[in-house]
Amino acid sequence: MTRITALQRSFSDRWFKTTPGAAPDPEYGIKVLYEPEVADVDIVFVHGITGHREGTWTAADGNGPWPQSLLPSLLPRARILTFGYDAAVMGAWSSVSGNRIGDHARNLLSALAAQRALDPSGVALPLIFVAHSLGGLVVKDAMLASRTSPEAHLRTIHDCTQGILFLGTPHIGSSLATVADRCVRAAALVGARTNTKIVQVLRRDSEVLDRIQHEFHEMLRMRPLSIICFYEELAMPGIGVIVPRTSAVLPGYTAIGIHSHHRDIARFARASDPGFLSIVGQLRRLVADNSSLSSSQMSDIDSKSDATLVSSVSSLGEDMHPAPPQGSSGITIWGNVYNSSVVNGHHTIAGDLVFSR
Secondary structure (H helix, E strand, O other): OHHHHHHHHHHHHEEEEOOOOOOOOOOOOEEEEOOOOOOEEEEEEOOOOOOOHHHHEOOOOOOHHHHHHHHOOOOOOOEEEEEEEEHHHHEEOOOOOOOOOHHHHHHHHHHHHHHHOOOOOOOOOEEEEEEOHHHHHHHHHHHHHHHHOOOOOHHHHHHHHHEEEOOOOOOOOOOOOHHHHHHHHHHHOOEEEEEHHHOOOOOOOOOOOOOOHHHHHHHHOOOOOOOEEEEEOOEOOEOOOOOOOOOOOOOOOOOOOEEEOOOEEEEEOOOOOHHHHHHHHHHHHHHOOOOOHHHHHHOOOOOOOEEEEEEOHHHHHOOOOOOOOOOOOOOOEEOOEEEOOOOOOOOEOOOOHHHHH
């Protein structure tokens, strides 16, 4: 079987929407897979091309998506969410989204901000993303959109994100994108509805891919994040390696191999699976690293406090706290307030806050 034949069969088995007259898929948007009584962190799962917000994470012999069936017992104070979007590339009868990477990224950003705003506690929890394949590009572009958004509620996604786990993400493209593009174009000739934009972005010469990669690295220089890249060690039967190590790994960041092919690096049936242990080990490390503040402190954060503590405190009354004398610089501290500590990035100013003349 040639690679093209294998890809065509793969498309017919997995890449088509085949339901005539399908209604809008309810599997899009954010779904909460696990809600603890007290949450210290949000972990958000984002699937890749032709994926599904639950199916991508479900092994054939598993008991549902592993973020729901396996993860809560190991991270009991993590709220676990998954995001779904229309990542189909072909449809036999039903419509196929024409959205680009940027469209999906903005949808993720808006949906996640809206979901977090529903939390009655008003807590702006730290965020960790786990993204498979194309989902990693969606997350990267969402971070870039959040960083530059004029809307404060959207910027908080960037500000609260502590780390990203990439599973087989084609940061610099995939050599199979050209073959896949040919298959999609061939399907279009026989009347199938297609979205070539999604496939074309995976080409190594893609301007969109280059733009995302360049701007994401610039962002990391200004806003360091914990980045872990997982890559596939096995080839897809009859097709080959979908995302080679050279594309799945970001230079200078942790790289970990999973002994599975591209689809199965995101699917686990048992807590003893080596790939699952590798991923959950990194998640637990990130949660621990970001718990330099205690869990009780994390739950005290005010969602509206990503603004600040300003020592000029004119709003408290000039008689109590006059402005600094002319010629003095005064002190302004920006950051989230956790009890008596002010946190900005990786820096913490701790201790009681005392204002004096």
